Amino acid sequence: MKMILMLLMVVLSSQFATAAEINRIWLTHKSNDPSKIVVNWISDQSGDAVVRFGLSDEYGETVRINENTTLHHVEIPLTHRDATYHYSVSTGEQRSADFTFKAYPSEVLRVAVVADWQGKPDLSAIENDDVHLLLTAGDNIARLWDKCGEGEKECIQPYAELIDSYPELFRSTPFMPALGNHDREIRPRGSKPPVESVYDVDALAFRRFFELPDDEWKWHFDLSEFDLRFVALDFNHISDFGTTWQTCHAFDENSEQFHWYSKLMKQSSGFVVTLYNERNASVRNQAQKQWLDLFQRGTCCITGFGYFAERAEVDGFPYYNTSLSGKGNQYPDPNSKYLASEDSYILLTVKRGGSITVEIKSLKNKVLDHQEYKRR
Incomplete structure (x- = not known):
């Protein structure tokens, strides 16, 4: 009888697992x-x-x-x-x-942009904003190697743990992340470039886990009813390019990324928000400042490079830095207009046929900086 009961428990357990x-x-x-x-x-x-x-x-x-x-x-x-x-x-x-x-709205659209998600903080403020879309400016996880083993390029466990941290948010809000260096770190960085590559430039785990447009390591997304385009670029640690610390794709004037973005900007006539994960001042100077010229055809750029909140302006064009972990070292833009050590995110509000509002908000739901932009 005891053996029969044990067999029955095994069968029931198996059925329960199947129907998990x-x-x-x-x-x-x-x-x-x-x-x-x-x-x-x-x-x-x-x-x-x-x-x-x-x-x-x-x-x-x-x-x-x-x-x-x-x-x-x-x-x-x-x-x-x-x-x-x-x-x-x-x-x-x-x-x-x-x-x-x-479903997406017809009159007023709300979009949040976050970065530096390693600490997995409370995001109640974003949930209270009731956004229609959640974007990032890079560094969605801490690293790959400590969960997956050194050199493992396709392990998705750190991304799965991110989803587990905010189950309601992710199953109810479309999510489109941009790449950072942490998102493809397959080996410890160390104090000097090692023999083997530290980062998976192709970001195989990121691309395996998320379904995103275009090449996924770069993408664009259009909300034509609001005359709005989002573009995610692959900029991070650009000073390490060409070493075993290289983390992003090429960005010179002959690169695939440059030509792709140039074509997109020539086709764009409304609001364009560009996302990446590198210091704004460094990116503007690349390709003999041709990136600066391309950026200024849009509305604003948002990065998650540093652990602080910032708005800078160059020739009237705004560059933002945001971080969910906003109390770290600051790397101010030479053209900084607003700078604070605050855990923050960006809230974009777009009215159909109207302007776009860009707010830096604290995780306590306080508006730190408020700007409104018209079509350029």
Whole structure:
């Protein structure tokens, strides 16, 4: 009898594991516009990927991908504005609860930009802002090697732990990160360049985990109803370029990145917000200051290079620095107009047919700096 009970417990335990609830879910975009969204999740067991979605918990629409993996990326169409979408995901017998996210608005858009996420602070202020989109200016994790082993390029565990830290935020708000050096650190940096590369320039783990537009290490995303374009560039530790400390892609005037951004800016006529993870003053001087000329065709640049909050202006063009860990060493821009040791983020508010408001906000939900910009 004891043996039968033990066998029954094993069977029941196996059935329970098979039907484990899926909780690690995050939303991204891999298209260049908001007509589609990607639902991403990790399941305990390998299997197919199914997303059920609609404007109520009865769903009505389904997208299925026949695969056999635990990391899932499923793109679904978005046809509504000013509404709430319900969705659930499943892999085999594993399912999630019913979750929701906001459809994009038709009149007023709110976007938050964060950087330096290593400390994983309380983000209640951002949640209270009820943003439609969450972006970053780099350094979304602390490093890869201490969780994954030195030299491991495709291990996603640090990114999964980031999702686990803010489950409600990531399953309800589309998330589009830009790259920083910490996001691809596969070996300890040390005091001098080692024999082997410290960073994975191709950012394989980052690109494997997130579904983003274009090459993913650089991307752009357009919200045409608001005449708004976001561009993420790969700028970080540019002084280390050409050494085993090199972390980003080439950025000279003959580089793929330069030509790509130049083409985008020539096509842009509305608001353009450029994101990267390097000191603003250093980036402006690259390629005989041609980057400065390209930036000034847009609206503003936002970086997460230093642990402080800042707005600088060059010829009337604004450069921002933001950090969720804002009480570290400061590297002020020579053209700084606002500078503070504050844990901060950027809140962008765009009115359809109107201006864009850029606010530096503390994690205590205090507005530290407020500016309004019209189309250039």
